[in-house]
Amino acid sequence: MEIFLMLLAIVLGFSIVVISVPPILRVARQKQLFDSVDERKIHTSSVPPLGGVAIFLGFVLSTIVSTDGYSFDSLKYIIASIILMFFIGLKDDMLVISARNKFVVQVFAAALLITLGNLQITSLHGIFGIYGINHISGIIFSLFIILAIVNAFNLIDGIDGLASGLAILASFVFGAWFFIAGHIQFAIMSLALTGSLAGFFIFNVFGQRNKLFMGDTGSLVIGLIVSVLVIKFNEFNLFKTSNYYIANSPAVSFAIVIVPLVDTLRVITIRLLNGKSPFAPDRNHIHYRLLELVPSHFRVSLILISTNTFLIALALFFNHIDFNVSLQFFAVFVLAILFSFIPSWILRYRNKKAAKNKLLANNPL
Template sequence: MKNLIPFISFIIAFYTSYKIIPVVIRIAHLKNLVDEPNNRTSHKKAVPTLGGVGIFIGFSVASLLLASYYFVPEFNSLLLGMLVLFFLGIKDDILVLSPKKKLVGQILVAFMITFLGDVRITSFEGILGIYDIPYWPSILSSMFIFIALINAVNLIDGIDGLASGFGILASTFFGVDFYILGHFAWAMLCFAMAGALFAFLLYNVFGNANKIFMGDTGSLVLGLFITTATLKFININAASSGPFSINFAPALAISVLALPVFDTLRVFSIRIANGQSPFHPDKRHIHHLMLRLGFSHKASTSILISVNAAIIGICFALQPLNINYHILALCAVVFSLIGLLWNLSRRAASKNKSIAKPKKIEEIEQMKDLKSKIFEHVN
């Protein structure tokens, strides 16, 4: 029976979120808690932004109902941290929260989970020649990882289905690995998150009248959960010695997180090089490049998630390499793909400008002709 609990958690989380989200949508419209279109958004009408409420409730209900079957020592600190970010996200989605206050909240949550929950990276597994890490450097480096990944996941939530699609991919991958290694408690949590995200995805991508966005309420909570699962994935595989344990877990974790990590690194580097704040909002993210190439939201999301899955496959193919060469090869592959997209999008943008310019000139000439005809008629 215990072996089936992870799959049951998926069903419970999916069903709960699927039933809760329409209620959230109705309330959001009644109270005008919606995201109005502007020059930075790609939607054309007001859409509720509290989809994270349905995700969090679905995950929490499934996890709490089934928690009695397993002992998860990190569960209390994880749920508390998710609750803190949940309320921070709600405030930001409704009233707008300053970046400094969000950062303070993230630091607090990162400290709670690394210090109280003891979820931290304890070894670099030979990356740059570093293996075991002393306690406090382990705490500080883990806190940095939490804050960086929470924000990275938050930043990819820019088009329909991208953040939730990535969350489903990462949660399912980690969940399957935990299940194979016999860590059913963490498999249960991962499948619960995947179920809640899948229910949200149906409304976010395929909803018309009942469309909803994840908002910071969902992306912050998702980022925290994925980061926690990532560190557990690395530590569990490092401690395992069975036939299914993975001896290149850090590199594999990077490949699973390729979409948010490398997109954030690229965008932050460009902003800093241009003398801007790394948090300055713009349309340089990889999903913006896809839209510029003419792909729809659904197509862009499908391509990017498929590419992320392919990068995981490439990581497995590079398994024989030393861990440092493994990571360098992964970085080379990912940055090459991003560079290709960037060049294609620039060509598409310049082509659109060249097409738009003659049209504009033609419109001006038509206006001049109209004015001259009106002038002749008056005279």
């Protein structure tokens, strides 16, 4: 029965998205609802940014249907927070709103999850020698985690298939662990997101006339759901209640969302060092750098998803050999940072070599 519900969540989420995309596209074309094209955007044609509407419908409906019969008290607060993210994202996609107003709604949605949904970090599992934390610290840290992940997925959504591909990876890994560890409600929720994103991925990556983007509507909703999975994953691993207990769960969960988090940290740091606002858009994201080396959205997305998969496997291996959680957290973080700068280093070397060759050509001996 549980396996049937897992499959139902995936298939239903996928089917709802696939069925809902064509009418969404028709409305977008009739109302001229397209993503703007400017010098900062990679795409050169008008594409509807309403994929998040389909993802929202697929996830919410498949989760509600597939968890029917299970006690899932926090689900109503999770969905309420998702609805807040959905509407603020949709408004931003249609009208464009200030970063401040969007951030205020994010804080409100996160606070709703933490206070009423009882979604809160209560322990750091020994990272830097810290275990249990008090209630206020837990609220602040939980708020930070939610906002960081939400905005990381919002910022990583720059090329076809990247944000959805990374979220598919994260939701599937979390869903698999929730299932084998016996947390069926959250396994269903995770796999409902996997199925919904898989349906969107097809249109986003392989669509021609039926192509669409997820927009802020999608990235904000996805980030919120993944943040819920991260916090529950860590809380469920506080005590060894099953054979699938993961002692170093903070490091493992960090590895699962490492690519969007490190990319966000990297670009914000570069902006601040250049005296710019951390919210100022630019082309310093790792996927933009990789596109200069590998001119294919799909291949760049596969490279970053594969890198994320490798870091997850490495974190799980460290956990298996009982590697110190602080050292593991640090090792995964450093490896991710080093990788994020590799494309820029290659480009800098290539540009220097090209400049040298040009100089030699203009000044032959």
